[in-house]
Amino acid sequence: MSSSCSRLDGVSLFPEPDGDSWFLYALRCADGTIYAGVTTDLDRRMAEHNTGRGARYTAGRRPVHPIAAWRFPDRGTAQRAEAHFRRLSREGKLTLIARREPFAGADFCLPSADAGADRFCPRCGEALKTSPMPGDERSRQVCTGCGRVHYRNAKPCTGALVTRNGRVLLVKRAIQPYQGCWDIPGGFLEADEHPEAGAVREVQEETGLDIQLTGLLGFYVDRYTHDAAGEYCLNIYFLAQAVGGQECPAEEATEIAWFAPDDLPDEIAFEHTHLVLADWVQWLEGEPA
Numbered sequence: 001m002s003s004s005c006s007r008l009d010g011v012s013l014f015p016e017p018d019g020d021s022w023f024l025y026a027l028r029c030a031d032g033t034i035y036a037g038v039t040t041d042l043d044r045r046m047a048e049h050n051t052g053r054g055a056r057y058t059a060g061r062r063p064v065h066p067i068a069a070w071r072f073p074d075r076g077t078a079q080r081a082e083a084h085f086r087r088l089s090r091e092g093k094l095t096l097i098a099r100r101e102p103f104a105g106a107d108f109c110l111p112s113a114d115a116g117a118d119r120f121c122p123r124c125g126e127a128l129k130t131s132p133m134p135g136d137e138r139s140r141q142v143c144t145g146c147g148r149v150h151y152r153n154a155k156p157c158t159g160a161l162v163t164r165n166g167r168v169l170l171v172k173r174a175i176q177p178y179q180g181c182w183d184i185p186g187g188f189l190e191a192d193e194h195p196e197a198g199a200v201r202e203v204q205e206e207t208g209l210d211i212q213l214t215g216l217l218g219f220y221v222d223r224y225t226h227d228a229a230g231e232y233c234l235n236i237y238f239l240a241q242a243v244g245g246q247e248c249p250a251e252e253a254t255e256i257a258w259f260a261p262d263d264l265p266d267e268i269a270f271e272h273t274h275l276v277l278a279d280w281v282q283w284l285e286g287e288p289a
């Protein structure tokens with residue numbers, strides 16, 4: 001990815017590489033399995049896994065999400081810890097991770113997935129506290145006042161792969177996150193809005209084009225930003241064709257353009273967008289000419 005694409009607009013989700021430390025990390029794959037490995041640079045390694053260049057195991061189980069990391073002074077201690085970790089049962093691994101416990105003498109060093117979550121109970125206003133729950137593989141936020149469990153959910157977003165003559169419509173983002181990167185037109189759903197209506201509205205707002213949806217491409221979970229406050233989003237993508245309107249980029253976009261499947265731009269916004277475009281290319285290849 002080109003350096004002109006400002007991917008991060010805050011603190012990274014991961015501890016910074018310092019040149020000496022090796023990390024043992026664990027990922028949750030798309031099929032729910034856990035994968036472990038060692039690296040000096042968690043950000044780079046995660047990008048490799050999510051573009052299919054990390055490992056054969058993870059390439060077929062994307063997207064992957066980091067769920068744990070421990071920092072070691074050198075490669076040898078990290079690899080010994082990795083071997084030890086792989087021998088744990090799935091339940092043992094998940095318990096260790098849910099409790100964010102030290103492992104093989106190293107402290108858990110991945111910021112909490114609860115970073116960016118609500119800090120106060122929406123019902124009574126008391127502080128929320130994250131604790132492991134009996135019989136639940138994940139920690140949950142629980143209200144210290146009324147005891148209510150505060151479940152978190154991904155925010156729903158919707159967008160459309162609008163194609164014309166085999167090319168897809170992309171918009172260049174004028175705003176953070178990922179300012180200057182190409183993105184699929186779309187956005188957050190209103191509370192009472194159907195995803196189909198939201199996709200049509202977002203494309204109209206961002207590009208000036210009226211579209212007709214022709215199918216569903218799929219669902220993708222991603223973080224909105226990769227900083228500690230990054231909210232999870234459930235992204236719903238439709239297939240569509242333009243039926244009217246005039247191309248006119250909105251305030252949120254500096255440029256709009258149509259791209260052929262073998263000529264997609266390098267500077268792509270959001271991790272999951274790479275997967276969406278790869279799926280769109282695959283869908284296109286299956287279409288009758």
Ligand SMILES: [Zn+2]
Pocket residue numbers: 121122123124125126143144145146147148
């Ligand atoms: Zn409460």
